[in-house]
Amino acid sequence: MNSEKIIYKLDNNGDKETSLKTTANDVLAKLKNQFGHEYDVTANEFGIFDKDWSHEIKVRKGNKIGAEVGFKWEQSQPEVLTLEVDESSKMGSQITYGILLIFVAVGAYLAYNDMAPLEFLPGKKIAGGLGGLIAIIPGMIVVSIAKSLFLKNEKAQNVQLLNDVRQAVSK
Structure with a gap:
């Protein structure tokens, strides 16, 4: 699946771990606000903050329709948080x-x-x-x-969900 990377610039002031978690929680709130009434929006626990950090938020409807927002941060580029939106159905x-x-x-x-x-x-x-x-x-x-x-019958709805989630997290 072709996924576009969405780049977030982090605030240089303060603790990086707090900044990352705040950004992830803001994206989660945005997704719950936009998709929460029709889809299940869940996030995994925050991982250990080390040289690299990752986090996932899933937007799903039933077993066949879903999208996943993956967060990736590397210490080599401390001011950049990369988000990828991919298909993710159960x-x-x-x-x-x-x-x-x-x-x-x-x-x-x-x-x-x-x-x-x-x-x-x-x-x-x-x-x-x-x-x-x-x-x-x-x-x-x-x-x-x-x-x-x-999953052929759900393909169009999955593509639409992926586009909608990309637009929501790009803002």
């Missing part, structure tokens, strides 16, 4: 993790037990790990097909 995550877990497990099993088509991999433990990594490729193809099949 069903999409379940499809992704479920299918990929199965593919990785099968790939690791085939390679560990010297079974075709992954019998060429060396060793047991290394072969298992490499087999799991190799199996991710067809797994991602199946994930994209499954998502397009199961």
Whole structure:
């Protein structure tokens, strides 16, 4: 998914951690105000403030429709907070993790037990790990097909939500 980065300039006065949390809470309040009546707007707990800091706010409606605002701050650029808005539905995550877990497990099993088509991999433990990594490729193809099949009716509404959330956090 193509996501645009939205840049916030932080106030240089005071504590960076307080400034980051205040900005995140302001964005959360803005999203709750605009989308709270129709969507569930939730935020995860604030992470540990260290060299890098991240935070997520999710705007969801049911299992198939959702957007996620990801906050990223790096100490190398202390005055910049980057926001990214991406698609994030519960069903999409379940499809992704479920299918990929199965593919990785099968790939690791085939390679560990010297079974075709992954019998060429060396060793047991290394072969298992490499087999799991190799199996991710067809797994991602199946994930994209499954998502397009199961989430096709909600695609237009998801795109509209992503655009609306981008506009709301860009102001």
